[in-house]
Amino acid sequence: MNPVTFIYDWIDRRIGLNDLTAKYLTGYLLPRNINIWYSMGSILLLIFGVQVLTGILLLVYYSPSIETAFKSITFIMNQVPFGWLIRTCHAVGANMMVLFLLIHMISVIFMGSYKAPREFNWLSGFGLLNMVFGICLTGYLLPWSQLSFWATTVATSGAGSVPFIGEYILEFVRGGKLVGAPTLGRFFVLHVIVLPAGIAGLIGIHLFLLQRTGVSTPPSYDGPVEHWKGEQYEYEKHPDGIPFFPHFLVQDLVANCIYAIFFFAIVFFVPNIFFPAEAFFPANPFETPAHIKPEWYFLPNYQVLKIFPNEFIGLIVQGIAMTFLAALPFIDIWPKRNFLKRPLFLTCVMLGIFTFIGLMIWGHFS
Amino acid sequence: MKKYQRSRRLIHLILAVLFMTVFFTDSICAIVCIDCHSTQTGRALAPVNLWKTSIHAENGVFCNSCHGGDPSDAVNAMSPSRGFLGAPKRADIPKFCGKCHVGVLENYLASAHGKADLASGPVCIDCHGSHAAKKASIEIINEQLCSKCHSYEGSRILKNAFKETEDLIDTLQKKNSVLKMEGFDVEGVEKGIFSSRNDLHSVIHEVNIVKVKESIAKIKPGLDKAEASHLLIDREKSSREKIGVLAISIIFALALILHFFRKSFDDPENKSQ
Amino acid sequence: MGVCSGGLLTLIGAGTVYPIFRFLSPLSVDSHGAKVAISLENLPEGEAKFFEFQGRAAVLIKRKNGNLSLLSAVCTHLGCIVKWEKEKEEFLCPCHGGRFSPDGTVLGGPPPKPLEQLPFVVKDGSVNVG
Numbered sequence: 075m076n077p078v079t080f081i082y083d084w085i086d087r088r089i090g091l092n093d094l095t096a097k098y099l100t101g102y103l104l105p106r107n108i109n110i111w112y113s114m115g116s117i118l119l120l121i122f123g124v125q126v127l128t129g130i131l132l133l134v135y136y137s138p139s140i141e142t143a144f145k146s147i148t149f150i151m152n153q154v155p156f157g158w159l160i161r162t163c164h165a166v167g168a169n170m171m172v173l174f175l176l177i178h179m180i181s182v183i184f185m186g187s188y189k190a191p192r193e194f195n196w197l198s199g200f201g202l203l204n205m206v207f208g209i210c211l212t213g214y215l216l217p218w219s220q221l222s223f224w225a226t227t228v229a230t231s232g233a234g235s236v237p238f239i240g241e242y243i244l245e246f247v248r249g250g251k252l253v254g255a256p257t258l259g260r261f262f263v264l265h266v267i268v269l270p271a272g273i274a275g276l277i278g279i280h281l282f283l284l285q286r287t288g289v290s291t292p293p294s295y296d297g298p299v300e301h302w303k304g305e306q307y308e309y310e311k312h313p314d315g316i317p318f319f320p321h322f323l324v325q326d327l328v329a330n331c332i333y334a335i336f337f338f339a340i341v342f343f344v345p346n347i348f349f350p351a352e353a354f355f356p357a358n359p360f361e362t363p364a365h366i367k368p369e370w371y372f373l374p375n376y377q378v379l380k381i382f383p384n385e386f387i388g389l390i391v392q393g394i395a396m397t398f399l400a401a402l403p404f405i406d407i408w409p410k411r412n413f414l415k416r417p418l419f420l421t422c423v424m425l426g427i428f429t430f431i432g433l434m435i436w437g438h439f440s
Numbered sequence: 441m442k443k444y445q446r447s448r449r450l451i452h453l454i455l456a457v458l459f460m461t462v463f464f465t466d467s468i469c470a471i472v473c474i475d476c477h478s479t480q481t482g483r484a485l486a487p488v489n490l491w492k493t494s495i496h497a498e499n500g501v502f503c504n505s506c507h508g509g510d511p512s513d514a515v516n517a518m519s520p521s522r523g524f525l526g527a528p529k530r531a532d533i534p535k536f537c538g539k540c541h542v543g544v545l546e547n548y549l550a551s552a553h554g555k556a557d558l559a560s561g562p563v564c565i566d567c568h569g570s571h572a573a574k575k576a577s578i579e580i581i582n583e584q585l586c587s588k589c590h591s592y593e594g595s596r597i598l599k600n601a602f603k604e605t606e607d608l609i610d611t612l613q614k615k616n617s618v619l620k621m622e623g624f625d626v627e628g629v630e631k632g633i634f635s636s637r638n639d640l641h642s643v644i645h646e647v648n649i650v651k652v653k654e655s656i657a658k659i660k661p662g663l664d665k666a667e668a669s670h671l672l673i674d675r676e677k678s679s680r681e682k683i684g685v686l687a688i689s690i691i692f693a694l695a696l697i698l699h700f701f702r703k704s705f706d707d708p709e710n711k712s713q
Numbered sequence: 714m715g716v717c718s719g720g721l722l723t724l725i726g727a728g729t730v731y732p733i734f735r736f737l738s739p740l741s742v743d744s745h746g747a748k749v750a751i752s753l754e755n756l757p758e759g760e761a762k763f764f765e766f767q768g769r770a771a772v773l774i775k776r777k778n779g780n781l782s783l784l785s786a787v788c789t790h791l792g793c794i795v796k797w798e799k800e801k802e803e804f805l806c807p808c809h810g811g812r813f814s815p816d817g818t819v820l821g822g823p824p825p826k827p828l829e830q831l832p833f834v835v836k837d838g839s840v841n842v843g
């Protein structure tokens with residue numbers, strides 16, 4: 075007997091590998107008309123994996139103190155072999171993570187996949203979005219450049235506009251009246267331990283929920299669809315579907331390759347697209363650079379704060395928008411999912427997207 | 441929140457008062473001299489308007505910085521007991537300007553221009569002007585000015601030598617800031633370029649072409665070193681792009697293979713749909 | 714096709730592992746402590762000066778008779794850093810009591826070999842190594 079088959083059989087007889095494969099790989103069926111938008115999640119998993127790997131590597135040389143942080147980054151970028159690659163991958167990857175989270179979210183909205191019984195999937199995804207925003211914000215400070223320092227000053231100052239307790243919240247977030255060594259300490263811990271662990275855990279929950287409810291059928295499906303009736307737990311089956319392995323896995327890998335090409339094109343050919351000039355000067359608390367702007371994904375928040383005469387009103391508006399987004403599956407309770415047959419829904423979504431992009435552009439040029 | 445705002449306002453107020461104090465003490469200087477001279481005509485008025493266009497005005501160097509006197513007291517502003525110097529005699533001009541431009545004075549005095557007797561040799565204002573002095577540039581060496589005293593031929597050679605080096609320094613400096621914005625550690629190179637520029641400017645009043653060429657030859661190795669560092673970085677950049685092309689092609693090939701592999705799964709029934 | 718994709722996957726694997734391996738490899742010692750100059754002015758007779766040379770511990774001693782010697786400070790037994798005993802003018806390893814003379818010879822204890830002597834030149838009142 076072939077030794078490989080022998081070892082495989084030996085293990086299978088004990089832990090049931092064939093059973094597992096049948097259940098979760100070859101026998102795990104997905105909708106036949108599953109499309110590229112269903113690969114966003116796996117792309118995000120890839121991005122998260124790359125972030126964790128490059129993050130661990132950066133930690134080998136990074137030194138989290140206000141005296142040494144900037145120097146250690148310069149050292150990584152210039153002295154350490156391939157340090158530039160690891161660091162650029164980490165910085166570009168962070169932006170990709172936010173970008174693809176937004177794409178993932180928008181595709182879920184269009185596909186109507188957030189609807190019952192997938193409220194928990196949506197909420198865990200919403201939680202992930204917020205945690206990714208958090209990990210981006212905290213990571214931004216770590217190089218201790220002019221950009222880090224002032225972007226963090228601007229981004230945290232909003233908290234100070236909450237009535238009565240705003241000043242205290244602000245001091246608590248920064249660990250002092252101004253951004254400084256205590257801020258770096260707490261942001262560092264959040265960025266390398268708390269948030270990654272939280273994100274990993276929430277990804278686990280998100281995938282578990284996906285496994286329990288089953289993959290949603292794309293709205294373009296023309297076969298008979300059995301809708302969840304809400305009386306009891308039901309797994310959404312796709313009896314005429316394609317198996318996860320090998321069909322969908324290969325399809326997923328193709329999507330991942332396309333992403334990787336896009337990612338490397340940025341890393342190797344426009345590596346500085348996310349680095350304004352201020353990123354290459356060490357932080358100086360006594361000199362505010364002109365035109366300091368937050369990262370592109372925080373521009374809408376920044377612009378909303380600027381539109382309203384009172385920053386607190388701006389914060390409330392953002393809070394309402396985010397709550398609305400979180401509560402979407404509880405607000406949009408109609409079972410119909412095809413957005414082409416829902417003009418009102420389509421109008422609302424397009425308006426929302428245009429507002430977001432419009433605010434981003436406005437924030438960039440204001 | 442209110443307390444926070446109040447303390448912030450207080451800091452602003454203190455800063456504002458400090459700033460105003462500094463600003464007004466300086467502007468008072470100007471105001472007394474300029475107030476009075478602005479109302480006069482001819483020779484007494486002319487310097488005011490000329491000065492306003494000068495590099496000195498731009499950098500807050502006021503009348504009294506050169507001419508002395510007490511700009512805060514209209515009555516005694518021009519009293520010698522308050523240090524008023526008035527207009528310098530021609531022979532005193534180099535020392536007059538050299539109060540601030542120390543290195544330049546030294547360099548000038550050692551040069552043929554500085555050693556020539558005053559009747560025939562130029563002093564500072566002959567080339568730089570007086571009240572309307574602008575930021576010095578290599579263009580001050582020009583046919584019109586130089587040929588007032590001697591033929592331009594020698595000056596042209598001198599100018600070209602200076603200009604070539606100055607342009608080279610400019611180019612290196614520009615390239616260096618671009619590289620800095622790309623994340624390369626060029627702090628050391630920047631310092632080298634800066635000190636080369638200073639070295640060049642410290643001999644810019646020398647008129648002996650042999651000596652000038654000697655000085656430039658001393659600056660040259662530093663500039664060559666900067667150029668070599670830039671070349672090294674350029675090479676590094678292009679090798680990174682090559683790695684990029686390689687990485688992307690490999691992934692692209694894999695994507696293609698996987699895509700066709702996936703296609704091969706489709707049964708005829710699916711294809712018809 | 715299997716060979717093709719296998720080859721590509723190997724390439725991708727190598728392309729991932731190689732940069733990481735280089736990233737983590739120790740940086741070449743040439744960039745740090747390749748050459749060391751120690752001023753003799755601050756070194757009284759009978760004293761020792763410990764310093765890092767090419768990533769390893771080294772020691773310079775000036776004996777009471779004025780003789781200089783420069784040795785690796787790493788004990789040849791198990792790699793502890795030896796101590797200079799000024800009064801006795803000998804090295805003592807604090808780990809297992811190995812003793813060395815100022816020229817590195819083993820005087821007692823477990824060390825199997827003498828301390829390595831490092832070449833140096835004296836120039837302008839300072840000792841140059843490397």
